[in-house]
Amino acid sequence: xxxxxxxxxxxxxxxxxxxxxxxxxxxxxxxxxxxxxxxxxxxxxxxxxxxxxxxxxxxxxxxxxxxxxxxxxxxxxxxxxxxxxxxxxxxxxxxxxxxxxxxxxxxxxxxxxx
Amino acid sequence: xxxxxxxxxxxxxxxxxxxxxxxxxxxxxxxxxxxxxxxxxxxxxxxxxxxxxxxxxxxxxxxxxxxxxxxxxxxxxxxxxxxxxxxxxxxxxxxxxxxxxxxxxxxxxxx
Numbered sequence: 330x331x332x333x334x335x336x337x338x339x340x341x342x343x344x345x346x347x348x349x350x351x352x353x354x355x356x357x358x359x360x361x362x363x364x365x366x367x368x369x370x371x372x373x374x375x376x377x378x379x380x381x382x383x384x385x386x387x388x389x390x391x392x393x394x395x396x397x398x399x400x401x402x403x404x405x406x407x408x409x410x411x412x413x414x415x416x417x418x419x420x421x422x423x424x425x426x427x428x429x430x431x432x433x434x435x436x437x438x439x440x441x442x443x
Numbered sequence: 444x445x446x447x448x449x450x451x452x453x454x455x456x457x458x459x460x461x462x463x464x465x466x467x468x469x470x471x472x473x474x475x476x477x478x479x480x481x482x483x484x485x486x487x488x489x490x491x492x493x494x495x496x497x498x499x500x501x502x503x504x505x506x507x508x509x510x511x512x513x514x515x516x517x518x519x520x521x522x523x524x525x526x527x528x529x530x531x532x533x534x535x536x537x538x539x540x541x542x543x544x545x546x547x548x549x550x551x552x553x554x
Contacts (some may be wrong), residue, residue, distance in 0.1 A: 433487065
């Protein structure tokens, strides 16, 4: 069964550094998402992406965050200048269509900011 | 998620059916009922969804009441690997629908 894959599984970065989290969505999916989960808290929506542009973003997704689909297969989340509070699990998800089709999630990247 | 109501926790004996209820009394006609789960330290996993009719797949069954105000997710023969937090959500067929995770039901399967 096709899967969403995320790399790396664990990323350790110094505060203030840039980090790029990578995702390979399921190949025929058209909608892409990033979510995050701070330890012990709920999964929170960050951003959705369709047709090479952001569809919706949350308040968390400020100017320090950006997303890109650089080559038709990868979907990346960049944090320009990381803060301690960015430490969390970051999950990528994709779906073929909205609403009537489910989102499928990767196993996440654990981001640790030192 | 304030749009659905679930018990915070449930236990179920291994091998028995686990029945997880969800109340969504204000659901709209164009909203599906979706169930996801999150096993510890893993990404959320899609389980099943439905609009009006009952649904069954290899993982579970979904029973939706005729008035669509509530539903029950059934795991027919629960195993220890089914221990997870289960989330019931309302998802519209229109617009850009992000998933909003509430507190869900923490299901513990007892050996």
